[in-house]
Amino acid sequence: MAGGKSEQSAPQEPRLNKPKRSRKRNTKPPSLVDRILAPYRWTVRWTLRGFIALVVLAVAMVALFGVVNPPTTHTMWSEGRRLNEPVDHTWVAASQIAPVMMRSAVAAEDANFCLHWGFDVAAIQAAIEAGGARGASTISQQVVKNVYLWQGRSWVRKALEAGLTPMMEAMWSKRRILEVYLNIAEFDEGVFGVQAAAVHYFGVDARDLTALQAARLAAVLPSPKDRSASRPSNFVQRRAASIRAGAETIKADGRAACFEG
Numbered sequence: 001m002a003g004g005k006s007e008q009s010a011p012q013e014p015r016l017n018k019p020k021r022s023r024k025r026n027t028k029p030p031s032l033v034d035r036i037l038a039p040y041r042w043t044v045r046w047t048l049r050g051f052i053a054l055v056v057l058a059v060a061m062v063a064l065f066g067v068v069n070p071p072t073t074h075t076m077w078s079e080g081r082r083l084n085e086p087v088d089h090t091w092v093a094a095s096q097i098a099p100v101m102m103r104s105a106v107a108a109e110d111a112n113f114c115l116h117w118g119f120d121v122a123a124i125q126a127a128i129e130a131g132g133a134r135g136a137s138t139i140s141q142q143v144v145k146n147v148y149l150w151q152g153r154s155w156v157r158k159a160l161e162a163g164l165t166p167m168m169e170a171m172w173s174k175r176r177i178l179e180v181y182l183n184i185a186e187f188d189e190g191v192f193g194v195q196a197a198a199v200h201y202f203g204v205d206a207r208d209l210t211a212l213q214a215a216r217l218a219a220v221l222p223s224p225k226d227r228s229a230s231r232p233s234n235f236v237q238r239r240a241a242s243i244r245a246g247a248e249t250i251k252a253d254g255r256a257a258c259f260e261g
Contacts, residue, residue, distance in 0.1 A: 058164060065147060065180070066172045073184050074150045076192055088200065089192040094179035094259075097194055097206045100247060101214040102178055103256050105185075107246030108218035108239075110139040114174060114258035118165035140165050143181050174258040182206075186224045187217060201230040215244040 069091050080087045094102070106113045112120050118140040137145075144164045149157050168177065187197035194217065195206045202213050209217070213229070219239040220227040227236050250256045 058167065061148065062164065062168050062171050066168075066176060070147050070180065070184065073146045073192075075146055075186065076184070079186070079190055079192075083190050085190070087190045087192050088196040090195040090199075091183050091193065092195040092206050094175055097179070097182060098209040098214060099260055100211045101194060101206060101209050101217065102182065102259060103247035103251055104211075104214040104218040104243050105178065105182055105221070106139065106256065106259070107250055108215075108221060108243045109142070111246060111250060111255065113139055113178070114255050116140075118169040138165075139181050140169055140177055143177055143184070144168055146184050147180065175260075178259045185221055187220055187229070188224050191224075197229070201228075211244055211247070212240070215240040215247065218243050 076087050076089060110120065112122070116138060118138060120138050123138075141161055144161050145151070145157070148164055149160055182194040184192060185194070186192050187194070188200060191197055191200050194209075197217055198204050198206045198209055198213070201217065202209070204213070216229040216232055216236065219232070219236045220229050227233065229236070232240065251260075
C-alpha cells in the first residue's frame with residue numbers, strides 16, 4: 001500500500017496434522033528350532049570366524065615359505081634338545097645341489113613326484129593292500145609334516161597334513177618342494193640337509209656329489225640313525241644300486257622334468 005504502510009500478508013491456512021501410520025510389530029513367536037539354536041548361535045558364529053582365521057593363517061604361512069627358507073623345523077629343534085647341541089645344518093639353493101641328487105631322492109622316496117598333486121593314489125592303494133606294511137607318504141606330505149607340523153600318527157596331524165599338502169602343491173613349484181625337502185631331511189644323527197650330509201659323509205659340497213654318493217645318501221633317508229652312507233651295509237648298497245637305476249629311469253622317461261631346470 002502507498003504511504004509507507006506495509007502490505008498485510010494473506011492469512012495462512014492452519015496445517016492439518018496427518019495421522020501417523022502405526023508400525024505393526026511382528027508378534028509371531030519364535031519357532032521351536034529358533035528357541036533350540038538361540039543359545040548356540042554365539043558359539044557357532046565365533047567357531048566359524050576362528051576357522052576362517054586359521055585358513056587365512058595357513059595360506060599366509062604356506063605362501064611365506066614358498067619364497068622364504070624355513071629357519072628350522074620341529075624335528076631339528078627336538079633333535080637339538082636331545083643332543084644338547086646345535087644340529088649340523090646348512091641351507092643351499094636347488095641350483096647348488098647336484099641334479100643327480102635330486103633325481104635320487106625322488107627315485108627313493110616318490111618316483112611319481114611329477115605326476116601327482118601331493119598324494120600318490122596308486123601308492124596309497126598299494127599300502128592298503130599290503131596292510132600298512134609299506135609307506136605311501138609323498139615328498140610333498142613329508143615337507144608339510146616337517147615344516148608345518150610335528151612327527152607322530154595322530155588323526156589331528158593327518159587331517160592338517162591332508163589340508164595343507166594340496167595347498168602347498170598349488171602355491172609352490174615342484175622344484176621348490178624338492179629343494180625344501182632336501183634341505184630339511186635328516187641324514188644322520190643331528191645332520192640335516194643335503195649340504196651338511198655331503199660334507200659329513202664324503203667331504204664334498206652338495207653340488208659335487210657323484211651318482212653313487214647321491215644314491216647312498218638317498219638310501220639312508222628313511223632310517224638315518226640306523227644307516228650310513230659312508231659305511232654302507234649290504235642292504236644300503238643294494239638299495240643304493242636300485243636308487244641309482246631308478247634315478248636314470250626317471251630322467252629318461254620324463255618323470256624328472258618338473259624339477260629340473
